[in-house]
Amino acid sequence: MTMSTALLTDHYELTMLQAALRSGAAHRRAVFEVFARHLPGGRRYGVVAGTGRVLDELEDFRFRDEELSYLREKQVVDEPTLAFLADYRFSGDVYGYREGDVYFPASPIMVVEGTFAEAVLLETLTLSILNHDCAIASAASRMTNAAGNRPIIEMGSRRTHEWSAVAAARAAYIAGFASTSNLMAGKIYGVPTAGTAAHAFTLLHDTERAAFEAQIAALGPETTLLIDTYEVPEAVRTAVELAGAKLGAVRIDSGDLAAAAQEVREQLDALGAFNTRIVVTSDLDEYAIAALAAAPVDGYGVGTSLVTGSGVPTAALVYKMVARETSAGVMEPVAKRSVGKPSRGGRKEPYRLFDESGHAETELITTSGPAPEGGVPLLHQLVRDGEVIGREPLGAARERHARTIAGLPQEALHLGRGYAAIATEFA
Amino acid sequence: MTMSTALLTDHYELTMLQAALRSGAAHRRAVFEVFARHLPGGRRYGVVAGTGRVLDELEDFRFRDEELSYLREKQVVDEPTLAFLADYRFSGDVYGYREGDVYFPASPIMVVEGTFAEAVLLETLTLSILNHDCAIASAASRMTNAAGNRPIIEMGSRRTHEWSAVAAARAAYIAGFASTSNLMAGKIYGVPTAGTAAHAFTLLHDTERAAFEAQIAALGPETTLLIDTYEVPEAVRTAVELAGAKLGAVRIDSGDLAAAAQEVREQLDALGAFNTRIVVTSDLDEYAIAALAAAPVDGYGVGTSLVTGSGVPTAALVYKMVARETSAGVMEPVAKRSVGKPSRGGRKEPYRLFDESGHAETELITTSGPAPEGGVPLLHQLVRDGEVIGREPLGAARERHARTIAGLPQEALHLGRGYAAIATEFA
Numbered sequence: 001m002t003m004s005t006a007l008l009t010d011h012y013e014l015t016m017l018q019a020a021l022r023s024g025a026a027h028r029r030a031v032f033e034v035f036a037r038h039l040p041g042g043r044r045y046g047v048v049a050g051t052g053r054v055l056d057e058l059e060d061f062r063f064r065d066e067e068l069s070y071l072r073e074k075q076v077v078d079e080p081t082l083a084f085l086a087d088y089r090f091s092g093d094v095y096g097y098r099e100g101d102v103y104f105p106a107s108p109i110m111v112v113e114g115t116f117a118e119a120v121l122l123e124t125l126t127l128s129i130l131n132h133d134c135a136i137a138s139a140a141s142r143m144t145n146a147a148g149n150r151p152i153i154e155m156g157s158r159r160t161h162e163w164s165a166v167a168a169a170r171a172a173y174i175a176g177f178a179s180t181s182n183l184m185a186g187k188i189y190g191v192p193t194a195g196t197a198a199h200a201f202t203l204l205h206d207t208e209r210a211a212f213e214a215q216i217a218a219l220g221p222e223t224t225l226l227i228d229t230y231e232v233p234e235a236v237r238t239a240v241e242l243a244g245a246k247l248g249a250v251r252i253d254s255g256d257l258a259a260a261a262q263e264v265r266e267q268l269d270a271l272g273a274f275n276t277r278i279v280v281t282s283d284l285d286e287y288a289i290a291a292l293a294a295a296p297v298d299g300y301g302v303g304t305s306l307v308t309g310s311g312v313p314t315a316a317l318v319y320k321m322v323a324r325e326t327s328a329g330v331m332e333p334v335a336k337r338s339v340g341k342p343s344r345g346g347r348k349e350p351y352r353l354f355d356e357s358g359h360a361e362t363e364l365i366t367t368s369g370p371a372p373e374g375g376v377p378l379l380h381q382l383v384r385d386g387e388v389i390g391r392e393p394l395g396a397a398r399e400r401h402a403r404t405i406a407g408l409p410q411e412a413l414h415l416g417r418g419y420a421a422i423a424t425e426f427a
Numbered sequence: 428m429t430m431s432t433a434l435l436t437d438h439y440e441l442t443m444l445q446a447a448l449r450s451g452a453a454h455r456r457a458v459f460e461v462f463a464r465h466l467p468g469g470r471r472y473g474v475v476a477g478t479g480r481v482l483d484e485l486e487d488f489r490f491r492d493e494e495l496s497y498l499r500e501k502q503v504v505d506e507p508t509l510a511f512l513a514d515y516r517f518s519g520d521v522y523g524y525r526e527g528d529v530y531f532p533a534s535p536i537m538v539v540e541g542t543f544a545e546a547v548l549l550e551t552l553t554l555s556i557l558n559h560d561c562a563i564a565s566a567a568s569r570m571t572n573a574a575g576n577r578p579i580i581e582m583g584s585r586r587t588h589e590w591s592a593v594a595a596a597r598a599a600y601i602a603g604f605a606s607t608s609n610l611m612a613g614k615i616y617g618v619p620t621a622g623t624a625a626h627a628f629t630l631l632h633d634t635e636r637a638a639f640e641a642q643i644a645a646l647g648p649e650t651t652l653l654i655d656t657y658e659v660p661e662a663v664r665t666a667v668e669l670a671g672a673k674l675g676a677v678r679i680d681s682g683d684l685a686a687a688a689q690e691v692r693e694q695l696d697a698l699g700a701f702n703t704r705i706v707v708t709s710d711l712d713e714y715a716i717a718a719l720a721a722a723p724v725d726g727y728g729v730g731t732s733l734v735t736g737s738g739v740p741t742a743a744l745v746y747k748m749v750a751r752e753t754s755a756g757v758m759e760p761v762a763k764r765s766v767g768k769p770s771r772g773g774r775k776e777p778y779r780l781f782d783e784s785g786h787a788e789t790e791l792i793t794t795s796g797p798a799p800e801g802g803v804p805l806l807h808q809l810v811r812d813g814e815v816i817g818r819e820p821l822g823a824a825r826e827r828h829a830r831t832i833a834g835l836p837q838e839a840l841h842l843g844r845g846y847a848a849i850a851t852e853f854a
Contacts, residue, residue: 003430008589010582010608012622015646019624023641025631032627057589070614078645116631123625124608127585128592155437158554159741162435162484164588165555181437181551187497195439197446198550200459200748203761204452204543214450218505219442308740314586314731321627334630 005057006067006085010124011076017117018081026084026117028325031347034110034130034317036103039138041312042417045102045408047141047401048109049171050133052099054126055388061125063088090118094383096390097350100174100401101378102408104363104420108348109134109317111379116324123319131317132164135309136171139286141405142310143302144176145413146290151178152300153194155281156307168307174397177306178299189394196224196251196279196301203229209238222248224279227264228255236264240271249277249298257282258295265296285310286415323347333367344426351375359409363424372427432484433494433512437551438503444544445508453511453544455752458774461537461557461744463530466565468739469844472529472835474568474828475536476598477560479526481553482815488552490515517545521810523817524777527601527828528805529835531790531847535775536561536744538806543751550746558744559591562736563598566713568832569737570729571603572840573716578605579727580621582708583734595734601824604733605726616821623651623678623706623728630656636665649675651706654691655682663691667698676704676725684709685722692723712737713842750774760794771853778802786836790851799854 020026039046063071063085071077071085092114103109110126112119143152154172157165157180169177169185179194180186186193197215205211208230215223221243227235227250239247250268252260257280268276277298285305292300309315322345323333333345346367353362353375364372371377382390405412412421447453466473490498490512498504498512519541530536537553539546570579581599584592584607596604596612606621607613613620624642632638635657642650648670654662654677666674677695679687684707695703704725712732719727732738749772750760760772773794780789780802791799798804809817832839839848 005589007610007614008584008592009610010584010622011610011613011620012608012624014610015622015650016624016628016642019642019645020628020631022645023632023637025637025641028631030627030631067614071610074613074620076610076613076620116627120625120627124585125589128587128589131586132588132591157435157437158551158746159558160555161559161588161591161594162432162552162555163590164559165435167588181439183434183436183438183441183498183503186438186501186503187434187494193438193501193503195437195442197439197443198547200457200543200547201443201447203748204447204455204457204751205450206754210450210452214452215443215446218446218449223442304741313735313740319585321630324631327633 003060004062004064004067005060005125006063007070008125008128009121013121013123014071014077014081016120017084018077020116021081021084027115029331030114030116030119030321030325031323032112032119032123032319033108033322033348034126034319035106035108036316037318038105038316039420040316043138043312044412044414044418044421045104046134046315047137047175048097048099048101048103048134049137049174050129050167051096051110051382052391052394053129053133053167054110055382055391057125057129058090058122058383059388061090061122084117088118088121089386090114090122090383091386092118092383093381093385095379096382097378098380098400099397100404102404104422104424106344106365106424107363108350108365108379111347127317127319131315133167133171134315134317135312136168136306137175138315139310139312140172140175140177140306141401142286142415143289143306145405146286146415147300148293150297150299152302153178154180154182154306155301156303157182159304160307165307170394172306173394174401176398176402191394197226199226199229202226208235209242212239212242216243221246224249224251226251226253228253232260232264233267236267237271240268240273245273245275247273247276249279251279251281253281258292261295261297290415350378352378354407358407360407360422363422364427365424366427369427430487431489431491431494432487432552433490434497435552435555436548440548440550441498441504441508443547444511445504447543448508448511454542456758457541457543457546457748457752458750459539459546459550459746460535460749460775461553461746462533462535463743464745465532465743466847467743470565470739471839471841471845471848472531473561473742474564474602475524475526475528475530475561476564476601477556477594478523478537478809479818479821480556480560480594481537482809482818484552484556485517485549485810486815488517488549511544515545515548516813517541517549517810518813519545519810520808520812522806523809524805525807525827526824527831529831531849531851533771533792533851534790535777535792535806538774554744554746558742560594560598561742561744562739563595563733564602565742566737566739567599567602567604567733568828569713569842570716570733572832573713573842574727575720577724577726579729580604580606580608581733582608582728583730584609586731587734592734597821599733600821601828603825603829618821624653626653626656629653635662636669639665639669643670648673651676651678653678653680655680659687659691660694663694664698667695667700672700672702674700674703676706678706678708680708685719688719688722688724717842777805779805781834785834787834787849790849791854792851793854796854
């Protein structure tokens with residue numbers, strides 16, 4: 001462990017722990033579930049991402065001397081609580097939807113079972129990861145749907161917190177992005193990285209020709225040249241003159257992208273550069289990508305809108321206790337009655353039901369009884385008795401996402417605001 | 428250094444470096460500036476935050492064996508470039524607006540001077556930090572203005588990436604928030620932390636009374652009790668019965684907050700708990716805070732809207748080369764001509780001009796000539812020859828912010844969409 005994640009936690013989780021240790025209720029068994037009451041932004045489905053990160057950070061969730069000293073110095077909690085934290089290891093069970101799967105309102109995408117003490121401590125970190133990563137993946141999935149077979153490069157690192165950027169690149173890759181500009185995401189998660197060049201590179205050289213020459217000399221003719229620093233037609237002419245028909249790609253980063261792509265395509269073809277691809281960037285989101293479907297574009301670069309969730313930067317996921325052990329030692333469902341914030345008590349078991357054509361039809365959430373006929377169980381055990389058992393390669397999540405999207409009803413892919421693509425039913 | 432920040436960088440920064448090393452242009456002197464072409468969301472001003480984090484992470488920006496091995500294995504760049512990176516230490520100068528200060532369109536809030544090679548590598552990390560932290564601080568400032576003298580607790584950690592949360596707490600504190608729920612922000616940055624209790628704590632116990640008793644026993648009567656898990660009037664009665672008139676505060680987290688606060692205040696007063704404060708939470712933003720100005724509320728907790736920048740999650744800051752050394756060894760201004768993305772060439776020197784009443788009137792941005800009479804220079808040297816010299820305590824930024832806001836024209840505090848509160852002029 002390089003760094004403890006234990007203080008990525010809200011103050012009140014620890015003071016609640018102190019009070020529950022004092023009352024003795026801390027040791028009662030409890031079940032917490034992560035779910036969204038609605039899909040913000042009128043989205044048709046959400047995409048599960050971040051689960052693997054939760055497992056990684058759970059293993060680093062330790063109160064070492066450094067963390068304990070801080071808590072003691074600031075008198076956040078008392079000595080008995082510090083003693084409990086010093087020994088803290090999550091020893092319970094975690095179940096979750098698999099990464100890349102989709103979710104709908106009330107889908108229990110993660111279930112944490114343990115004592116109240118050990119499960120409540122994980123609330124903040126779990127929600128931080130899932131609210132961020134699911135929001136990004138949900139936006140990314142709409143973009144890859146809109147792009148069809150054309151690849152999208154994730155390039156939003158500079159528009160979000162430096163570590164959000166790494167997680168965003170990971171989430172986008174799960175949801176079908178081809179690559180990322182973010183090198184840390186390449187190093188940590190194995191996401192393929194890619195890049196072109198910036199206007200500064202052209203401006204640095206005395207002429208655009210000198211910049212293109214330098215880039216081709218260093219990176220080969222298969223490189224991607226940025227052609228809108230000065231005059232686009234002149235840049236295209238120079239680019240093909242220097243790289244020949246082997247020129248890999250050109251990038252357009254400003255103006256009317258559809259019109260510019262059309263003109264550049266015609267010019268490239270006239271110059272014999274039939275295989276040179278056109279990549280467009282510049283404030284693209286899923287709507288702009290969809291609007292470019294008929295333009296001769298070979299790939300997209302998406303930045304700001306991806307890392308900000310395209311209008312929905314957080315997924316509205318909550319972490320709620322749904323069952324607890326009573327003083328009599330019996331597990332019972334619980335739910336608060338606050339106005340406008342519905343919660344359903346009881347540990348859930350969710351299944352997805354499909355119609356005869358193989359398309360998802362219903363998210364069936366049960367609290368008891370046998371599995372429904374033909375229902376596909378959605379929860380998988382990720383942690384058993386505190387030990388992480390549910391890791392999988394990132395590529396598996398990415399493949400699952402593509403398969404899952406193919407199995408959604410057609411209306412799930414509409415970009416306009418609407419309702420969840422399939423109904424959530426309770427049984 | 429616990430962890431290198433060097434790979435929190437876009438792939439193309441390194442391939443541009445490779446090409447520029449090949450052409451020799453890498454060693455030309457260059458000036459990059461960070462500025463916003465506009466203030467997104469119709470904001471009247473932006474708030475500078477993140478500068479101190481840039482300085483911290485600049486010192487950890489090193490390509491060690493671990494980073495170099497990754498770059499070599501993935502063939503991101505060639506061996507001469509890897510050799511350059513192995514020796515990389517930023518040896519140039521950085522100037523910046525002070526944290527807590529405000530900015531307007533075109534304000535050069537950070538200026539990086541060095542060779543092209545050393546300055547271009549810092550683009551992604553610098554923008555990630557400043558785009559995030561300035562967006563959060565800008566939203567936070569509107570909230571503290573709306574709240575007046577009532578304290579706001581930042582409690583959005585669970586709604587954003589786990590490390591964005593830490594930076595958000597820091598930015599909010601600069602912009603006048605009283606405290607944060609985030610313990611890591613307490614530990615790393617010394618931001619005061621605070622917390623109340625969650626519904627799960629009440630639900631865990633067999634009765635609300637048992638939960639309140641446990642919390643008071645552990646945390647004292649000065650604690651804040653959450654009163655909307657079941658019936659509010661019953662909860663208030665129980666709370667005062669158990670804690671007496673010394674009860675610190677109650678928290679309302681649902682329903683019509685203004686009406687609920689009014690009823691709770693009357694009930695508390697009737698029970699003699701005149702000094703018990705009322706804290707409200709539940710999807711508050713600056714507009715909701717302003718709407719509660721007349722309600723008997725003593726403090727606010729703000730989560731989602733703070734960490735998502737209240738509709739503006741990124742600050743639209745760019746990092747642009749504005750001057751470079753020519754092949755003849757002369758510095759000259761540069762600016763690209765892309766459609767719709769204006770840039771002004773040349774190293775800037777910004778000043779703020781004030782009217783006779785002491786209110787800010789103009790952001791004057793010069794590229795040459797003497798300082799304007801009465802103009803306050805806004806750039807301060809932060810890094811000299813690669814050495815960080817511009818650190819300051821977080822409290823200094825917080826105090827500067829309060830002073831700076833007091834010196835803005837009244838219209839700067841309007842919450843509606845509009846234009847920058849003072850004009851940017853070029854000279």
